[in-house]
Amino acid sequence: MLLSGCSIEGFGNAFGNFGWPSRGVSLQAHKMYDLWIASVIAALVVGIFVWGLIFWCIIRYRKRGDELPVQTRFNMPMEVLYTVTPILIVAVLFYYTAIVQTDVDKLSKNPDQVVEVVAFKWQWQFNYRDGIGADANTVASTVGSADVIPLLVLPTGEKIRFEETSKDVIHSFWVPELLFKRDVFPGSVRNVFEVTLDKEGRYVGRCAELCGTYHAFMQFELVVVSPADFDKYLAAKKSGATTQEAMTAIGKEPYAVTTEPLNTRRQSSSWNQSNTVAAGK
Numbered sequence: 001m002l003l004s005g006c007s008i009e010g011f012g013n014a015f016g017n018f019g020w021p022s023r024g025v026s027l028q029a030h031k032m033y034d035l036w037i038a039s040v041i042a043a044l045v046v047g048i049f050v051w052g053l054i055f056w057c058i059i060r061y062r063k064r065g066d067e068l069p070v071q072t073r074f075n076m077p078m079e080v081l082y083t084v085t086p087i088l089i090v091a092v093l094f095y096y097t098a099i100v101q102t103d104v105d106k107l108s109k110n111p112d113q114v115v116e117v118v119a120f121k122w123q124w125q126f127n128y129r130d131g132i133g134a135d136a137n138t139v140a141s142t143v144g145s146a147d148v149i150p151l152l153v154l155p156t157g158e159k160i161r162f163e164e165t166s167k168d169v170i171h172s173f174w175v176p177e178l179l180f181k182r183d184v185f186p187g188s189v190r191n192v193f194e195v196t197l198d199k200e201g202r203y204v205g206r207c208a209e210l211c212g213t214y215h216a217f218m219q220f221e222l223v224v225v226s227p228a229d230f231d232k233y234l235a236a237k238k239s240g241a242t243t244q245e246a247m248t249a250i251g252k253e254p255y256a257v258t259t260e261p262l263n264t265r266r267q268s269s270s271w272n273q274s275n276t277v278a279a280g281k
C-alpha cells in the first residue's frame with residue numbers, strides 16, 4: 001500500500017468501504033473507519049495466505065496412486081507457530097481497538113456545545129444547553145412531529161457533547177454517517193458522548209432501537225454548518241424564531257432533505273383498502 005501510494009481511505013473506497021456508508025463526518029468516525037478498514041486488510045492478508053496454503057496442499061499432495069503417503073503425527077514447530085500467530089494477531093487487533101474505543105469515548109472538561117437529546121414515543125427533541133449535566137438550562141429547542149422532521153443543527157470544528165435521556169422506553173440515537181449509535185435510556189441514566197464534526201452537509205438520523213408501533217417515525221436530520229452559520233442559527237432560535245425561520249435566516253433549506261415524514265394515511269397501497277377481497281371469499 002505504501003509503495004503504490006494508496007491510503008487506507010483510498011483502499012476502502014475502492015471496495016465500497018467494506019460495508020460502511022462512508023469514512024464518516026466526524027474525527028471520531030474517521031478513526032473508527034481507519035481501524036475497520038485496517039482490520040479488513042489484516043483479515044484479507046491472513047485469508048489469502050490460508051487459501052493459498054489450502055490450494056497448495058490440494059494440488060501438491062493430491063492422490064497419485066494407491067501407495068500410502070508418509071504417516072506423521074505432529075510437527076512441534078508448526079503446532080507452536082499456529083498457536084502463537086493467531087494470539088499475536090488478536091493481541092494487535094485488541095490493542096488498536098482499545099486505543100480507538102478509548103478515544104471515541106473520551107469526554108472533554110469544557111465542550112464547545114452541549115445538546116440534550118430527548119427521545120420519546122415517537123419523536124426526538126434536541127435541547128441546546130448552557131452547560132453540562134441535567135441541571136443545566138435549555139437555551140433553545142427543536143422538537144419533531146409526525147409532519148415535520150426535527151433538524152439537529154451543529155457546527156464543524158467544535159467539541160459537541162450529546163447527553164441522552166428518554167421519557168419512556170429505550171431508544172437509540174443513530175446517525176449512520178457518524179458511524180456511531182448509542183442507546184437512550186429513561187430514568188436517571190444519561191448516556192453521554194462527544195464528537196467533533198468536520199464535514200458540512202445534511203445527514204439522516206434514526207432511532208435504532210425497536211421502541212414500539214411507530215418506531216419508524218423517529219427520524220431526524222443532522223445539519224452540519226460552519227461555526228458562523230451556527231452562531232447565527234442559535235441566535236435566531238434564542239430570539240424566538242422557529243427552526244424553519246432560523247434555517248431560512250442562514251440560507252438553508254428549512255425542511256429535511258435526507259428523509260421525509262412517513263405517510264400515516266395509507267390508502268392507495270394499504271392492505272385495508274375498502275375494495276379488497278378477504279382470502280377465502
Ligand SMILES: [Cu+2]
Pocket residue numbers: 119170171172207208209210211215218
Ligand atoms: Cu425510538
